[in-house]
């Protein structure tokens with residue numbers, strides 16, 4: 001096994017009764033990197049993390065950590081720390097006692113405990129609060145105590161389950177930044193569960209997008225955004241996500257412009273920021289304006305396609321359309337993504353649009 005792999009999961013399968021939650025999944029978590037497990041509610045993110053931690057048993061498959069088979073090892077034998085959404089602090093213990101609690105249980109001597117405590121207090125900016133009880137702290141401070149506890153454990157691997165979801169939006173942003181900075185400074189391996197894509201895309205080196213217990217796509221955030229491998233990834237990543245249009249709605253002239261004559265009936269994906277509204281033109285699909293949303297520096301325009309599906313267009317201009325107004329939809333050919341109508345898988349395009357000879361090969 002490569003020395004750079006902190007966790008290797010092979011054929012891991014988990015069901016609760018008849019409900020398959022993790023479906024024969026293979027996944028490598030690289031050392032020293034921040035990996036986000038992202039996906040909609042119920043897709044199996046927390047279960048996958050709990051299987052890594054040993055808080056759930058696998059039905060099938062193997063989990064290897066640091067070169068050792070830990071498939072049936074107890075959580076305490078897996079050399080990792082966990083940070084939970086609920087913080088899991090003892091209310092009757094002080095901040096300092098909470099932070100070193102695990103070290104006391106492991107009989108680490110007082111001198112070493114104090115040294116690690118001071119380091120963790122400094123790294124998490126909790127100096128001066130060590131004698132307070134959790135009930136006397138804000139949500140953000142409590143989450144930093146949970147982080148400090150994870151740091152003093154001395155384990156390189158930290159599993160985090162939605163650690164910021166109890167914080168308000170402003171605090172989430174600053175604690176997010178603190179967690180990422182700490183992870184990089186301490187070169188920790190972090191596996192971070194979230195359903196919030198701004199967290200996953202903004203923090204992680206590597207994003208694992210899950211759908212119904214399987215990996216829909218994994219890679220750097222930019223890759224998931226720019227090259228979605230299927231309609232699930234296209235329709236999940238981005239806010240609003242990629243708009244999906246039935247190719248049969250496009251007039252022949254628009255196809256000719258896209259220089260993709262070999263394409264069969266497929267789904268065309270276009271990012272909302274790449275869609276433009278133009279005066280009605282016979283060569284381009286017509287849409288009806290439904291409503292507009294003013295969002296300060298930008299606006300969202302909701303339009304209806306002839307098949308009654310709604311598209312969202314991201315515009316840098318102030319809203320200036322009337323509800324019910326008829327317009328045509330335009331985008332640069334190079335901003336098109338093509339997906340198989342049945343499987344939803346990305347269709348390969350052999351040349352780039354910029355080369356002006358692009359022909360999609362997907363018969």
Ligand SMILES: Nc1ncnc2c1ncn2[C@@H]1O[C@H](COP(=O)(O)OP(=O)(O)OP(=O)(O)O)[C@@H](O)[C@H]1O
Pocket residue numbers: 016021039040041042043044045046047048195
């Ligand atoms: N102990 C359990 N017993 C039965 N079903 C469970 C158990 N734990 C999880 N599940 C089910 O497994 C599925 C996946 O749950 P999991 O918590 O892993 O999803 P998730 O992606 O983390 O969702 P969320 O973002 O809502 O927390 C859900 O349908 C859930 O109800």
